[in-house]
Amino acid sequence: MNKTLTQISEPSDGAMLSKVGRRYFLRSAGVAAATGAFILGACTEQDLVTDDTVNLGSGDIGILNYAYALEQLEAAFYTQVMATPYLNMTDMEKWILTDIRDHEIVHREFFKTALGSAAIKGLTPNFSAIDFADRRSVLGAAKLFEDTGVAAYNGAGKLIKSVDYLLIAGKIVSVEARHASAIADLINPNALEFASGQIDEMGLEHAYSPSVILSGVQPFVMDKISGKDLPR
């Protein structure tokens, strides 16, 4: 049931990520639109911590760890994608997915080094819902991770106290948005998807709070992540 990163290369049972993704986004949208009661509910759940829970911490360090956690997840995902490429991956897809893998690794290592001893541990991903042999499953998951990353950075910006950290987050979020656009365009070329779905009627892309994002990504991480001390 619980697979570690090294076991993920086995073809999974085909549980379609698109289903997971849809469920996640519906839930996210619901939480975002709902009153604070829902968010408080999610936090209470996270308070039921065990000793193994990874606490992201508080203040700007907490936000950097939050970003570090998301980048770990993305880097592990694309590392697996390129270690076990799906059938008939085109050259263009290879270039794009390899570039993105390398960007996410740079992001991960940047936060790890910047955080130093304050960094959370290396997380163990849970990609059992993703069929790495299947193009649709992989690109669907990539889209989910990129869209989530953008919404996470967009929502975290106002929680950052340091102008320097805010600028660094800004430097990264637009690269995640460039990824999101490219992935969506691989799924449906020259259509509206490169910039739709995640953007409201005012032309503003989603911005989600850490509690919403963390509940969405938790199914993809074996470790229990707690954001209970993050700024809000």
Add this chain to the structure above:
Amino acid sequence: MNIFRILDSIQQVDGDAAGRLAHSTRRMFMNRVGSTLASAAVPTVFASIVNKAYAATPSVTDILNFALTLEYLEETFYFQANRMTNFIPAEYTLVFHQIERHETQHVTFLKSALGAAAVDRPQFDFTYGGAFPDAWTNFMTFITISAALEDTGVRAYKGQAGNLIGSPQILEYALQVHSVEARHASLVRRIIGKLKNDPMMKGWITQDKGFPPAVYKGATPESNTVHGGLDAATLSGIGSISRDNVTEAFDEPLTMEEVLAIAGPFIKKMGM
């Protein structure tokens, strides 16, 4: 005040723009100031405007009007292109309509946020003072300008984020627009790469690749790898990842003055 400030900024950083804009500035200045103030007060007012043009931190209103001016520029550009016949290739019409739609939404949003303080739409010259004479006849020129506008937009919003740190909700709105511009930039750049058969023209910016160069250089060029004092190119954990890839992983900001120097030649005349 905001219009003056933008124009003053353009004139101080762009000598050519100064000459072209001097006439309209002077006329607007006289219209604005002359109608409301006694002539004796004018020199003092002018001096204070010039001084304020380089105040350390622009006001939120200044930043939003700066953003609105860029959004007007983009919206007008796509509005015209999308209404020409046989200009944008059929396979890309959805893409450019979608981009126009967002720019219109951004204009509407910023205007409503600014209310009476919103600047009016300037008159634009998309030939960039003659530098792009075939902007409306050559799709490659059009799409080159499109990428320049989108990448400038990304860098412009990024450059103002720190100035909005004291206004959390406005900061969030700016970030929400910022990522939409980045989505546009990514696809437009990829279309250029495809049409030019140039695999190094990617959705992300390798070193400072793109045209015109000013859009990708600046005080913190796109090729920069040092962020918050930490050089991402020398991180021990990145293994054999190339410096090119490291530069792609981070987008860089432009200052307001740098953006105005880039945008200045597109602005034929500020709105009144």
